[in-house]
Amino acid sequence: MRLSTIMTEMVARVILLPTLVTALALLVKGYTSAGDGFSAGVVAGTVVAIQFIVFGPREPIARFPSPRHAPLLAFGGVLLALAVAFAPLLWGDPVLTQYPRPGEPVVHIGALAFHTALLFDVAVFLLVFGFIISVLGGIGSFERHSQGGES
Amino acid sequence: MLLLPLAITWFAALALAPLDGRRRAVGAAAVAALAAAYLALVWLAVRVLTDGPVEMIAGGWGPGIGIRLRADALGITFALLSLAVLVAALAFEVLGGVHERSLPELVLFMATGLTGLFLTADIFNFYVFFEVAMISSFILASYGKEVRHLRAALTFTVVNLLGSVVFLSGVTGLYHVTGTLDMDGVAQRIDEAPDGSVLLIAVLIFVAFGLKLGLFPFHSWVAPVYRDAWPAVAAMLSAALANIGSYGLLRFGAGLMPQELGLTATGVILLGSLSILYGGLQAVSARSASEVIAWSSIGQVGYILVALGIGGPIGLSAAILFTMVNALNKLVLFLAIGLRGWLVGATFALAAFSVAGVPPSAGFFGKVAVFRAGEASGHAALLALIVVGGALSLLYMFQVYQREYWARPTKAPPSPLAPRLLVFALAIGIVAIGVWPEPLLALSGRAAAVLSGGG
Known part of the structure; x- marks a missing residue:
């Protein structure tokens, strides 16, 4: 059963890559110019969710790397976030300390600034994105099981 | 670290x-x-x-x-x-x-x-x-x-x-009236906030933690x-x-909003008393062991509330001490009713004595602390209540003991020995605390001193 039309399918195909690029931009430069992993994850997750809604669970699973690996993404995200948060304790700084410290020089590539807060945002992105995809994959596999008899 | x-x-x-x-x-x-x-x-x-x-x-x-x-x-x-x-x-x-x-x-x-x-x-x-x-x-x-x-x-x-x-609404309210999320900041600025809204927030937070604790009007779950x-x-x-x-209740009530706690102390003590009586009476009439312990826990948290309502160093340290003792009792009781076989009856009896407050068990000192707090408050009715609550708990605990370990022949095969030994050791621990209660008393005193400003 497919509810979508040729129009929605075309739009869904067209917006996929630009939205992922937007998510990447959000990730490295968020609303107060540091990265924003959470909204990047939500944006990227939404566009993949649109693929699932428009094409049904089968086609996205065939086109993308299998959603079965998505829990690993989320898991890796949590581990990375915790590691970034707790690592400063090892050399005696408070948790969540950011390096380089305010006022110290930061490595730039173009407009992109490298500091450890970015790493934390990447971790949050992985967690949010991985979680959304895992849930979608779970729902998709449930639907495939329940429709197993036909087609 | x-x-x-x-x-x-x-x-x-x-x-x-x-x-x-x-x-x-x-x-x-x-x-x-x-x-x-x-x-x-x-x-x-x-x-x-x-x-x-x-x-x-x-x-x-x-x-x-x-x-x-x-x-x-x-x-x-x-x-x-x-x-x-x-x-x-x-x-x-x-x-x-x-x-x-x-x-x-x-x-x-x-x-x-x-x-x-x-x-x-x-x-x-x-x-x-x-x-x-x-x-x-x-x-x-x-x-x-x-x-x-x-x-x-x-x-x-x-x-x-x-x-x-409900709790999150309370937190939002606190942030709204004080402009900070830091506990010390909240405690400092709360006096300048309008009284009515702080009282409302205090009630919200009380309801949230009352639910968590299973106090009398919020006990249905x-x-x-x-x-x-x-x-x-x-x-x-x-x-x-x-x-x-x-x-x-201790941190937000006695620590952050002591004025509101003082204002509502009578109500808090009343709710605690109702909890003790209602939980105790329901426990006497309950049938299965786990149900009796559940009702008993509603009654026991009533003591914590009464001690909190009395307040002051004596009341607060009694509330903390009673929380500790109560948690240990509940731990042993719930673990023991999942088991069958030799040693389990003895384990249950030890923990049941502690709930009833029979010396020498940790529960005795919990009850004594609440009793002293009641004495300090000067209400004879509270002392009577504590005695009645203790008598009720002795009654329902031994009803369970009779039904589970005397009257009913054990048909089920005995549980593995290792968990039985563990729970028995915990029960012995409760008695050991009762024999040497000083560390626990000192700890609860120090903890209460944090709230009354002694650091």
């Missing part, structure tokens, strides 16, 4: 998450991690008790800007208690055989949430760790996968999510959940997770 216990449980929970918790090695690793976190906590406690509170501001931000983590005597006391319960309950379950793959890491996540919320000085951070502990407890409550376990989990989840919403949940899970919920309720 303030965060060592937190880091150990958190990383261990994640490391064990992909592994099958039914395997003995995974369970043993989880127990070892919890025990390591406990040792780290003991070390921290020694530092806190000798040198005063340990603080850290996340991210190295200035005071008033960053999120503050703080270990003081009150928080560390509750963390020590709750983690001890979790270590014992998890070891019990691992010795008896774990049925579901996710149990060990869920217990570790719960330990993370509990340690975090007892060691934070920021009300929103408190809420976050509160949710970490609650979410793992929602899943834990369904442990066992029979219909009744799922029913218990559903009731527990719905009621407690409601409680979380307690009996069905503790009756239907798996014994070790019921032990964790009632002896570790419920501590959030008493800690929250």
Whole structure:
């Protein structure tokens, strides 16, 4: 059963890559110019969710790397976030300390600034994105099981 | 290192998450991690008790800007208690055989949430760790996968999510009237806030923690959940997770809003008294052992509330001491009713004596502390109430003992020896505390001193 039309399918195909690029931009430069992993994850997750809604669970699973690996993404995200948060304790700084410290020089590539807060945002992105995809994959596999008899 | 216990449980929970918790090695690793976190906590406690509170501001931000983590005597006391319960309950379950793959890491996540919320000085951070502990407890409550376990989990989840919403509204309200989430900042600025709104917030927070604790008007979830949940899970919920309720009442009531607590003291004492009587009477008429213990726990938290309402150093330290003793009693009782065979009856009897407050058991000193607080308040009716409550608990506990261990011939095969020995050792521990109560008395005194401003 497919509810979508040729129009929605075309739009869904067209917006996929630009939205992922937007998510990447959000990730490295968020609303107060540091990265924003959470909204990047939500944006990227939404566009993949649109693929699932428009094409049904089968086609996205065939086109993308299998959603079965998505829990690993989320898991890796949590581990990375915790590691970034707790690592400063090892050399005696408070948790969540950011390096380089305010006022110290930061490595730039173009407009992109490298500091450890970015790493934390990447971790949050992985967690949010991985979680959304895992849930979608779970729902998709449930639907495939329940429709197993036909087609 | 303030965060060592937190880091150990958190990383261990994640490391064990992909592994099958039914395997003995995974369970043993989880127990070892919890025990390591406990040792780290003991070390921290020694530092806190000798040198005063340990603080850290996340991210190295200035005071008033960053999120503050703080270990003081009150928080560390509750963390020590709750983690001890979790270590014992998890070891019990691992010795008896774990049925579901996710149990060990869920217990570790719960330990993370509990340690975090007892060691934070920021009300929103408190809420976050509160949710970490609650979410793992929602899943834990369904442990066992029979219909009744799922029913218990559903009731527990719905009621407690409601409680979380109420609590979050309270936190939002506090932020709205004081403009800060830092506990010290809230305590300083709360006097300037309009009285009416602070009273409303105080009531919201009281309701939230009352729900968590299972006090009289908010008790409806307690009996069905503790009756239907798996014994070790019921032990964790009632002896570790419920501590959030008493800690929250102490920290937010006596610590942040002492004026509002003073204003409503009579009502608080009244609710506590109703809890004691209602829980006690229902326990006398309840049938199954787990139901009696559940009703009994409603009655027992009434004492905590009465002591809190009386307030002052005596009342607060009585509330803390009683929380500790009550948690240990509940732990042993819930674990014991899941077992059959030799030693179990004796274990149950020891814990039952402690609930009734018969010397020499830890429960005796809990009751004495509340009794002294009642004496200090000068109300003869309160003293009578405490005596009546004690008599009721003696009655219902021995009704259960008769039904379960005397009258009913054991048809079920005896449980494995290792968990029986563990629970028996815990029961002996309760008696040992009763014989040598000074450390516990000193600890509760120090913890109460935090609230009355003695540091």
